[in-house]
Amino acid sequence: xxxxxxxxxxxxxxxxxxxxxxxxxxxxxxxxxxxxxxxxxxxxxxxxxxxxxxxxxxxxxxxxxxxxxxxxxxxxxxxxxxxxxxxxxxxxxxxxxxxxxxxxxxxxxxxxxxxxxxxxxxxxxxxxxxxxxxxxxxxxxxxxxxxxxxxxxxxxxxxxxxxxxxxxxxxxxxxxxxxxxxxxxxxxxxxxxxxxxxxxxxxxxxxxxxxxxxxxx
Amino acid sequence: xxxxxxxxxxxxxxxxxxxxxxxxxxxxxxxxxxxxxxxxxxxxxxxxxxxxxxxxxxxxxxxxxxxxxxxxxxxxxxxxxxxxxxxxxxxxxxxxxxxxxxxxxxxxxxxxxxxxxxxxxxxxxxxxxxxxxxxxxxxxxxxxxxxxxxxxxxxxxxxxxxxxxxxxxxxxxxxxxxxxxxxxxxxxxxxxxxxxxxxxxxxxxxxxxxxxxxxxx
Numbered sequence: 109x110x111x112x113x114x115x116x117x118x119x120x121x122x123x124x125x126x127x128x129x130x131x132x133x134x135x136x137x138x139x140x141x142x143x144x145x146x147x148x149x150x151x152x153x154x155x156x157x158x159x160x161x162x163x164x165x166x167x168x169x170x171x172x173x174x175x176x177x178x179x180x181x182x183x184x185x186x187x188x189x190x191x192x193x194x195x196x197x198x199x200x201x202x203x204x205x206x207x208x209x210x211x212x213x214x215x216x217x218x219x220x221x222x223x224x225x226x227x228x229x230x231x232x233x234x235x236x237x238x239x240x241x242x243x244x245x246x247x248x249x250x251x252x253x254x255x256x257x258x259x260x261x262x263x264x265x266x267x268x269x270x271x272x273x274x275x276x277x278x279x280x281x282x283x284x285x286x287x288x289x290x291x292x293x294x295x296x297x298x299x300x301x302x303x304x305x306x307x308x309x310x311x312x313x314x315x316x317x318x319x320x321x322x323x324x325x
Numbered sequence: 326x327x328x329x330x331x332x333x334x335x336x337x338x339x340x341x342x343x344x345x346x347x348x349x350x351x352x353x354x355x356x357x358x359x360x361x362x363x364x365x366x367x368x369x370x371x372x373x374x375x376x377x378x379x380x381x382x383x384x385x386x387x388x389x390x391x392x393x394x395x396x397x398x399x400x401x402x403x404x405x406x407x408x409x410x411x412x413x414x415x416x417x418x419x420x421x422x423x424x425x426x427x428x429x430x431x432x433x434x435x436x437x438x439x440x441x442x443x444x445x446x447x448x449x450x451x452x453x454x455x456x457x458x459x460x461x462x463x464x465x466x467x468x469x470x471x472x473x474x475x476x477x478x479x480x481x482x483x484x485x486x487x488x489x490x491x492x493x494x495x496x497x498x499x500x501x502x503x504x505x506x507x508x509x510x511x512x513x514x515x516x517x518x519x520x521x522x523x524x525x526x527x528x529x530x531x532x533x534x535x536x537x538x539x540x541x542x
Contacts, residue, residue, distance in 0.1 A: 258514050258516060276518075278519055278522060279530070284510065289503055289509070296465060296471065299475060301494060314499060
């Protein structure tokens with residue numbers, strides 16, 4: 109495997125910044141030597157490129173392995189699933205593969221409270237929130253990135269939760285919209301008193317809404 | 326009054342595009358002749374510049390008149406309030422001065438339904454939705470614009486509705502977050518089935534949430 113020429117980046121979409129790649133992440137794919145210390149980094153760079161070019165649905169582990177110049181088995185060694193690879197590539201703070209079962213387990217009548225508290229606690233940490241908001245910012249102005257985000261949300265979160273609970277997907281979507289809207293108003297728009305409110309005050313306000321949506325019609 | 330020199334634009338913030346000004350709006354302030362056919366346009370251009378530099382709270386009708394090189398009385402002649410001028414300057418589809426009384430009038434137990442149906446109907450028209458989304462996109466990556474938007478939302482919408490209904494402002498903020506989140510998921514992320522859902526299906530799903538928040542604790 110040879111070093112990738114530096115001008116390879118010129119193949120990327122002409123949208124200014126490469127789709128799905130955040131500028132604050134200084135990582136660059138240095139070469140294609142499989143098994144090198146940075147193999148994981150190479151796979152993630154290839155994943156970022158593949159996801160932003162093909163979207164989440166059409167990206168495959170095989171295709172990402174080919175792009176990274178490594179064996180697909182190596183990709184499987186590092187990442188259990190395509191969802192897990194997406195989470196790592198976008199530096200998202202949580203993996204739905206792990207979080208969804210955690211939210212689904214426990215009393216059904218408290219699922220609104222569990223999900224609300226989880227989202228508010230997770231986003232209260234700047235390090236967890238920043239990659240999510242960076243992805244949202246890119247998605248707002250880039251059609252490819254927004255498609256990728258839509259496909260990931262649909263497959264990795266909305267459909268899984270809706271199927272697991274036996275409710276129409278739209279109910280999970282409006283629940284997600286409520287929580288996402290609150291995170292945006294709290295941390296981007298910084299509306300007061302919402303921005304300074306305690307998590308527990310917000311759980312009390314929001315959990316019954318989420319519970320009603322997830323209870324089904 | 327003399328023509329403004331073209332390089333005056335160089336005084337603007339060095340954030341690439343001037344804060345709060347959308348590139349698709351081809352308007353340019355041509356000069357400072359008070360009473361000319363484009364006086365209203367000059368005032369609006371001055372308003373955009375002033376709002377994005379000073380924010381909504383610190384901007385004054387007097388300051389905008391000075392910036393536009395016209396008499397403050399002329400500004401009052403065109404725009405009844407600072408809110409109205411902001412709405413016109415940002416090309417927003419609706420003026421809270423007009424909409425809020427409309428939403429507040431009518432049975433209190435149906436306010437959730439009225440507000441939800443209004444927001445969904447208004448945003449279902451691309452021409453009404455686009456300037457709002459353009460402002461949101463700019464705000465997502467520009468601190469000055471986000472401050473301006475925060476101040477406008479707080480003064481022109483949140484506090485007025487909360488005071489009018491006698492509820493804590495945070496309840497109006499989470500209601501706003503729900504509706505804004507739905508508009509974002511429907512028209513930017515385009516999550517299905519939310520993006521294709523009928524307005525009345527969404528009203529049925531969302532109105533009880535908004536009603537609960539606006540009923541107060």
